[in-house]
Amino acid sequence: MRISSTKSRFLAILSSTALVATVVIATPAHAAAVGPICDKKVPVQTCQGTTSDGAPYVMMVPANFNGTVALYSHGYRYNIDLPAGMLPSVPAGYKITNTPEPIPGGNPAIANYFLGNGMAIMGSGFSRQGWNLDVAVATNVELVGAFKTAFPTTKKVLAWGSSLGGIITQTLAEKYPTLVDAVAPMCMADNIAPELTAAGDVLWGIKTFFDPTIKGGNYSAGAAGNAEAIGDIVKVLTVLGSLKNSMSTGAWPATSSATGKALQAAGVPSRSALLLVGLMAGLPTQSDHFDSISGPDGALKLTFPLAVSPALATLENAASAAVLAILATQDVELQAGGAVYDNTKTDYSARVEDSSVIYNAALSGNTAIGAMLAALNPANPDAPRAKGNADAMAMMGKMAATTGKINVPTIMMTGVADPITPAGATQRVVDAYAAQLVAERDAAIAAAKKSREYKAPTKKLVVLWSMTPKAYTTFDATGSPITTTPAAPGTNHCTFTTANYLTVAKMMVSAGNTGKFPTGGAIATAARKSGNLSVDKYFRAPLLKYYN
Amino acid sequence: MTRMNRRALITASAVLAVAALTASTIPAQASEIGVSNSEIKLGMTLPMTGTASPGYNKIPGAMKAYFDYLNANGGVNGRKITLKVEDDQYVPTQAVAKTNKLILQDKVMALISPLGTANNKAVAASVNPGRRGVPVLFVNTGFSGFADAKKYPTTYSILPSYIMEAKIMAEYIKDNFAGKTLGLVYQDDDFGSDALKGFTSAGITFAVKVPYASGSQTAATAAGWVTKLSAAKADVVILFGVSSATAAGLGTAAALKYAPQWILGSVGGDATTIKAAGVPAGVLYNAVGASFAPATTDMTDEYVKLFSDIYAKAVPGSAFDNNVLIGMNTAFVTAQAIKAAGANLTRKSLMAAIEAKGSTFASAGLVPLNYSKTSHIGYNGYWFGKYSPTGDLKPIDGKYVLYTTDSGSGAVVKSTYKRPAMPAKGLPE
Numbered sequence: 002m003r004i005s006s007t008k009s010r011f012l013a014i015l016s017s018t019a020l021v022a023t024v025v026i027a028t029p030a031h032a033a034a035v036g037p038i039c040d041k042k043v044p045v046q047t048c049q050g051t052t053s054d055g056a057p058y059v060m061m062v063p064a065n066f067n068g069t070v071a072l073y074s075h076g077y078r079y080n081i082d083l084p085a086g087m088l089p090s091v092p093a094g095y096k097i098t099n100t101p102e103p104i105p106g107g108n109p110a111i112a113n114y115f116l117g118n119g120m121a122i123m124g125s126g127f128s129r130q131g132w133n134l135d136v137a138v139a140t141n142v143e144l145v146g147a148f149k150t151a152f153p154t155t156k157k158v159l160a161w162g163s164s165l166g167g168i169i170t171q172t173l174a175e176k177y178p179t180l181v182d183a184v185a186p187m188c189m190a191d192n193i194a195p196e197l198t199a200a201g202d203v204l205w206g207i208k209t210f211f212d213p214t215i216k217g218g219n220y221s222a223g224a225a226g227n228a229e230a231i232g233d234i235v236k237v238l239t240v241l242g243s244l245k246n247s248m249s250t251g252a253w254p255a256t257s258s259a260t261g262k263a264l265q266a267a268g269v270p271s272r273s274a275l276l277l278v279g280l281m282a283g284l285p286t287q288s289d290h291f292d293s294i295s296g297p298d299g300a301l302k303l304t305f306p307l308a309v310s311p312a313l314a315t316l317e318n319a320a321s322a323a324v325l326a327i328l329a330t331q332d333v334e335l336q337a338g339g340a341v342y343d344n345t346k347t348d349y350s351a352r353v354e355d356s357s358v359i360y361n362a363a364l365s366g367n368t369a370i371g372a373m374l375a376a377l378n379p380a381n382p383d384a385p386r387a388k389g390n391a392d393a394m395a396m397m398g399k400m401a402a403t404t405g406k407i408n409v410p411t412i413m414m415t416g417v418a419d420p421i422t423p424a425g426a427t428q429r430v431v432d433a434y435a436a437q438l439v440a441e442r443d444a445a446i447a448a449a450k451k452s453r454e455y456k457a458p459t460k461k462l463v464v465l466w467s468m469t470p471k472a473y474t475t476f477d478a479t480g481s482p483i484t485t486t487p488a489a490p491g492t493n494h495c496t497f498t499t500a501n502y503l504t505v506a507k508m509m510v511s512a513g514n515t516g517k518f519p520t521g522g523a524i525a526t527a528a529r530k531s532g533n534l535s536v537d538k539y540f541r542a543p544l545l546k547y548y549n
Numbered sequence: 550m551t552r553m554n555r556r557a558l559i560t561a562s563a564v565l566a567v568a569a570l571t572a573s574t575i576p577a578q579a580s581e582i583g584v585s586n587s588e589i590k591l592g593m594t595l596p597m598t599g600t601a602s603p604g605y606n607k608i609p610g611a612m613k614a615y616f617d618y619l620n621a622n623g624g625v626n627g628r629k630i631t632l633k634v635e636d637d638q639y640v641p642t643q644a645v646a647k648t649n650k651l652i653l654q655d656k657v658m659a660l661i662s663p664l665g666t667a668n669n670k671a672v673a674a675s676v677n678p679g680r681r682g683v684p685v686l687f688v689n690t691g692f693s694g695f696a697d698a699k700k701y702p703t704t705y706s707i708l709p710s711y712i713m714e715a716k717i718m719a720e721y722i723k724d725n726f727a728g729k730t731l732g733l734v735y736q737d738d739d740f741g742s743d744a745l746k747g748f749t750s751a752g753i754t755f756a757v758k759v760p761y762a763s764g765s766q767t768a769a770t771a772a773g774w775v776t777k778l779s780a781a782k783a784d785v786v787i788l789f790g791v792s793s794a795t796a797a798g799l800g801t802a803a804a805l806k807y808a809p810q811w812i813l814g815s816v817g818g819d820a821t822t823i824k825a826a827g828v829p830a831g832v833l834y835n836a837v838g839a840s841f842a843p844a845t846t847d848m849t850d851e852y853v854k855l856f857s858d859i860y861a862k863a864v865p866g867s868a869f870d871n872n873v874l875i876g877m878n879t880a881f882v883t884a885q886a887i888k889a890a891g892a893n894l895t896r897k898s899l900m901a902a903i904e905a906k907g908s909t910f911a912s913a914g915l916v917p918l919n920y921s922k923t924s925h926i927g928y929n930g931y932w933f934g935k936y937s938p939t940g941d942l943k944p945i946d947g948k949y950v951l952y953t954t955d956s957g958s959g960a961v962v963k964s965t966y967k968r969p970a971m972p973a974k975g976l977p978e
Contacts, residue, residue: 293642303599307764359671366737366762539681
C-alpha cells in the first residue's frame with residue numbers, strides 16, 4: 002500500500018505498544034463509568050476509560066476526525082490462568098487480561114489506514130473473558146454511546162471483530178441495527194451450542210478411543226475444575242503427541258481404552274481413528290501444513306495424500322483447537338451451572354456418511370470404518386455417551402445467539418479450513434441471508450403492486466472466503482513433511498494478512514458511507530488483489546455438525 | 550436501488566415475451582460459460598499417474614481422438630470441442646482441486662467422464678457442480694448413487710451400476726458355477742459396497758470376502774488376498790476392483806500357483822491394461838469377463854470398426870482396448886447431446902437435451918441408455934464372455950447374450966434391445 006507523507010507520520014507515531022494500550026485506569030466491577038480521559042495529543046489523541054460494567058476501553062481519535070469510528074471486538078481469551086511451560090504457544094504461561102484491543106492484533110498498518118484517513122478506532126477489553134457474548138454486546142453499546150458523547154461530530158459507526166469478536170459484532174448488528182452503519186464479522190464463531198458440540202465431539206472421541214481418563218467436560222466448580230481442565234489439556238496433548246509419533250506405524254497410545262485396543266488388534270491404525278474423530282466433529286482435513294493433496298516424490302507420492310495426510314491435518318487441527326475446546330467448555334459450564342455437552346442421541350454414522358467415502362482410504366476402508374463406528378455405538382459399554390445437565394443446557398440456550406439476520410451492510414471474511422471457528426459458521430449466515438433476500442424481494446414485489454413502484458432490496462452481504470492454496474505441503478530431502486513454516490492461508494485460526502484486513506476495512510468504510518456495496522467486479526477485483534480471498538458465490542462450506 | 554414502475558414492468562414483460570417467441574425460431578448466439586462461436590470447452594479429471602492410473606490414462610487420448618475427428622468434420626453446429634484434462638491421481642482431494650481449476654480457471658462448460666466414486670462424491674460435496682449448474686456428463690463410475698437426480702441434479706451416469714453388474718454376474722454364477730465355493734476380492738469403499746449389495750440381493754453367498762483399501766493394491770497385499778482365498782478353498786473368485794487390483798491379484802496368484810476360475814468385474818477387466826502390468830495372457834485365458842460394449846476385437850461391429858480406425862490414425866501404435874472404446878463412445882454420446890441441444894447451447898439446454906433425447910442416442914452400447922426427465926441412468930446391462938488365449942474378451946460361443954436389470958429389486962432379464970445404427974461417418978445428426 003502506498004503511504005502518503007501524512008500517513009507516514011502516523012505510522013511513525015503509532016507503535017504496536019500504543020495500539021495494545023496499557024490501561025492505567027482502575028477497573029472496578031459494576032462501578033460507574035469512568036472517562037473517557039483523553040491525552041489531547043496531536044495528531045492522534047488516546048482516550049481511556051471504563052464502561053459501567055468495569056470493562057476498560059481505549060479510543061484513538063485523529064485531530065482531523067471526519068466523523069467515522071471503527072469499533073473492534075477482540076476474540077476469545079481464556080478465563081483461567083495457565084502455568085508456564087504448559088503450552089508451546091504460551092511458554093511463559095497465561096494470565097487473564099482485559100487489555101483493550103482497538104484494532105486486530107494491534108496492527109499499526111491497519112490503525113494507520115483508519116487514523117491516517119481521519120477515522121477513529123476504539124475497542125473494549127470487556128469485563129469478563131471466556132465466552133462473553135452477552136456482556137460484550139452490552140459493553141459495546143455503552144462504548145458507542147460514550148464515544149458519541151465525547152465526540153459529538155460522529156456520523157458513522159463501523160463495527161468489526163474476529164472470532165468471538167466476530168459473533169459479538171454480528172449480534173450487535175442484529176440487535177442494534179440503528180447503532181452501526183456497516184459491520185465486518187471475521188472468522189466468526191458460531192453460536193455457543195454448535196461450537197461446544199464440535200469441541201465436545203473431539204474431546205469425547207479422543208477420550209473414548211485413546212484415553213478414558215480424560216474428563217472432556219462436566220468439570221467441577223472453582224479451583225478443582227481449573228485443575229481438571231488443565232489436567233485434560235495435558236492428557237489430550239499427550240495423546241496427540243503419541244499419535245503423531247505413531248502416524249506411520251498406526252500404533253495406538255498406551256493409554257488407549259479397551260475399545261481402542263480392540264480396534265488396534267483388529268488392524269485399524271490409530272491415524273484412521275483420529276481422522277474419524279475429526280470427521281465426526283467437523284474438523285477440516287486441511288491444516289497449517291497438510292493439504293491432503295501433496296505427497297513426497299517417490300513411493301509415497303500417492304499413498305501419503307490418500308492415506309496419511311488427512312490424519313496429519315486432523316492432528317494439527319486438533320492440537321490447535323484442543324485447549325480452547327477444553328477451556329471454553331469449562332467456562333460455559335460454569336456460567337450455565339453444569340455439563341452442557343450431550344451426545345446421547347448423536348448418530349455418528351450419519352455424521353460421516355459422505356466424508357467416509359471421500360476419505361475412505363485414510364480411514365482404512367469400509368470394514369475399518371464399520372468397526373470404528375460400531376465401537377462408538379451407545380450399546381458399547383466401553384464407549385459411554387456424555388449426558389448433559391438439562392438445566393445447564395437450557396441455561397446455555399438462553400445465552401445470546403445470532404440468527405444470521407443481516408440489517409446493515411456486512412462483510413464477512415473467514416478461512417475455509419479454520420478448525421476453531423469453522424467456515425460453516427459463516428455459511429449459516431450466508432444461508433440465512435439468502436432466505437432473507439428472497440423474503441425481501443417478495444415483499445418488494447407485493448409493495449410494488451400497491452405503490453406501482455418496485456424498489457429492489459439492496460444486497461447487504463459480501464463474503465470473502467480465505468482459500469487454501471492449491472497445494473502447500475512441502476517435504477524435505479528425506480521425504481518428511483516440513484512443519485516449521487507459517488500456517489498456510491485459509492488454515493489455522495484467523496490467518497489473515499494485513500492486506501486481507503485492509504481489504505475488509507476499506508469495504509466496510511465504503512459501505513458505511515454509501516449504505517451499499519459496489520456493483521460489477523469491483524469486490525472480486527479487490528479480493529483477488531488482496532491475496533487468497535475469493536468471493537465465489539457458489540463456494541459452500543459445510544455447516545457445523547450440530548446442524549446435521 | 551433499482552426502480553421500475555408498473556408501465557415499465559408491463560413493457561418489459563411484453564418485450565421479453567416477444568423475445569421468447571422469436572428465440573425459438575431465430576438461432577442466436579448462446580451466452581454460456583465455456584461456449585463461444587467457435588469452441589466448446591469440456592473438462593475431465595481422472596488418474597493419469599499413480600497406482601490406479603494404468604488403463605484409465607488412455608481414456609483422454611481416446612476421447613480427444615474422437616473429438617479431433619469430429620472437429621475435422623466441422624465440429625458440432627460449427628463449434629469445435631476442446632477437452633481439458635487434469636490428473637487427480639485417484640485422490641479425492643486432488644479431484645476437488647483440479648475440478649475447481651477446470652470450472653473457475655479454465656471455465657469449462659461441462660465436466661465429462663470424471664472417474665472414481667470417491668472422487669465424484671468429493672467433488673459433489675466440495676465443488677458442488679449441482680448448485681453451480683455445471684453438467685457432469687457420464688461419470689466414469691458405476692456407483693448407483695450418482696443416478697439420484699435429486700442429490701446430484703446435474704450428474705448423468707453412463708456405466709451400468711455396480712449393483713446391476715453384481716446382480717447380473719450372480720445370475721451367471723448360478724447358471725454356470727452352482728455349488729462351487731465362491732470368493733470375492735473387492736475395493737473396500739462405495740464401489741465395493743455397491744457390488745456387495747448386488748450380490749446379496751441376488752442371494753449369492755461367499756465363502757471368503759477379501760476387502761482392500763483403495764490405493765493399497767500391490768503384489769505384496771495381493772499375496773495376502775491369495776492366502777485367504779486359497780485357505781477358504783475358493784473355486785471361483787470374483788475380482789471386483791480397479792485394473793491395478795485385478796493385475797495384482799492375477800499376477801500374484803499365478804506366481805503362487807493358485808488358479809481358481811476367475812471372474813473379472815468390468816471396471817478392472819481391460820485385458821490390455823492387465824497384460825501391460827506384466828500379467829501373461831495365459832493367466833487371463835478362460836477367465837470370465839463382462840462388458841456392455843462390443844468386444845474390442847469385433848471388427849464386424851460398425852462402431853468398433855470406425856472407432857478403431859479413428860484411434861489408429863490419432864494414436865498410432867496404441868492398442869485399441871476397452872478403455873479406448875468406452876472413452877470414444879462417451880465422446881460420441883457427448884457430441885450427440887451437444888448436437889441435440891441446438892445452436893443456442895447452454896448448460897441447461899445440454900442437460901435438457903439428454904433428458905429429452907438421450908435414450909435415443911446412437912452408441913456402441915449393446916444395452917439401452919435410460920435417460921429421461923426422471924432418470925439419469927445410462928446403460929443397464931451386460932454380456933459375459935471369456936478371455937481368449939491372447940487375452941481378448943470374446944462372447945461365449947461368439948454370440949452376445951445381453952442381460953439387463955436395475956439397481957433395485959428388479960429381476961435380471963434377457964435383453965431384446967436393438968441399438969440404433971451408427972449415423973453416417975460416426976458424426977452426430
